[in-house]
Amino acid sequence: MRTSLFAAGAVAIAAALTLAGPAQAAEPDAQLSVLHGVPDLTVDVWVNGERTLDDFAPGTLAGPLALPAGAYELAITAADAADASAPVIGPVKVNLASGGNYTAAANLDAAGKPTANFFTNDVTQIGPGKGKLTVRHAAAAPPVDVLAGGSPVISGLANSKEKTLTLDPATLSAAVAAAGTTAPVIGPADVAVAEGTHTIVYAWGSLADKNLKLAVQKIEGLHSAPAGVPGGRSGAADTRSEVASNPAAIVGLGAAALLLLAGGIAVTRRQPAARRIR
């Protein structure tokens, strides 16, 4: 009986440790950015009832804020409101995952009413030599096409939707046109897509009010390394051919064989990815 009690206790402790361990281990925070895309409205932004951004102006991007993973309540009030009890947008509840990267956008819906959109930003590594471009429709406008150098690269993007492209790094001459047309309603404007960077472009404002604009957010450091360095062509610099090609080397071959043997033994013990030779 005592034994089984002990056993049960041990199991309970082990279980508690298992549960407590990961929770207390340093999980990476979530990163939250906030974009203000409602024209002509200066606001305060509240996170869980705390005033987090004061006098936040249209066309500005705040953050990223590092926040522990969890559920949060975001609210947007008129500037200098006493508290978050009378929001003009929200409150909206959002869930932030550990290590996640998010942008909360205050913007107009397709009909021109202030609303909030919560976007998850792709922060996975980008292949070597490439950049990512995401376009998000956050404007009071019908669906649009996105043009690069005059040609559509994204078609039929509707309000609150997004589309991501992986591209060679370049500065694009980007424009936004009503879906199916090529006459710009925004731009053309230069948008740099940099290697290893996720560039996120928001179309915001109102078509009816003729104040459509682009906002740009960049997430850097998503690069990855090339898969290799192919510096050989023929084998002409092979160590064997160098030995064989030099008559003087033949004399040393016996000693070389011994060294090869010794080297082989020495290195199999180490087993590093890279072996220092000098």
Add this chain to the structure above:
Amino acid sequence: MLHTTATDPPRFLAAGLRTAALRTAAPLAAAATVALVIAGCAAPRIDPAALTPAEAASGAAAAASGQPVAGTSARPQDATVKATPDPAPRATAIAPRPAIPVRPATPVPSQPRDPAPRFLTVAGTTINMPIVEVGVSPNGAMEIPEPFEEAGWYRFGPAPGAAAGTAVVAAHVDTTSESAPFSQLKSLAPGTLVTVQRAGAPPVKFRVSRVELMAKDAFHGASVFRRDGPPLLKLVTCGGRWLDEQQNYGDNVIVTAVPA
């Protein structure tokens, strides 16, 4: 300009054999002229004059690759949400926060880059060659200039002389019939002076700190192409044994140099 190479299937040779072979053979045969294997892993010899430098990097905007974003390895997921957030720690988490950066979200021009390297000299060798800017081949490997007497700088990474990170400059180790200047990398003594001339900026000088072999089938790109950490220059080429069946060398020779 693009250069394809054979892939690197696993191989079973003891690594140490090649290391020892290098030590022994290097001093014996500086200028080997006999090619045991004729077939190249790339194109036949090309008149360098007919080649353009690696594509212009004008809009490449390599400058933008700043600090790594926290948690980039973690994929955002909708799971792992606490059912009832505890307001008390949440409030303390937010209240003492320093000023949150706020900026106009207008499109910004790409930041100015560090001066690009233009010419490489390694003391005591015949390495005295122009540097062109290179990127990534369709197969995901670093581009290497076709002419054996040109070196390529990985333009997406730091430049030699940048405040942080590793600048990578690579070149072929051989031509279709002979060793190329970079075949001397494996014999560089620690302390050897490396000079890199730059476009519109004074030259930067480095000293060799180590020479190592990295097996191609265990190539660890993240440790070579670092964009953070101390400022280093790495000169890279192929080395070790030519693996006939793979039409490729077994190793990369990697010279690490620190600012002089």
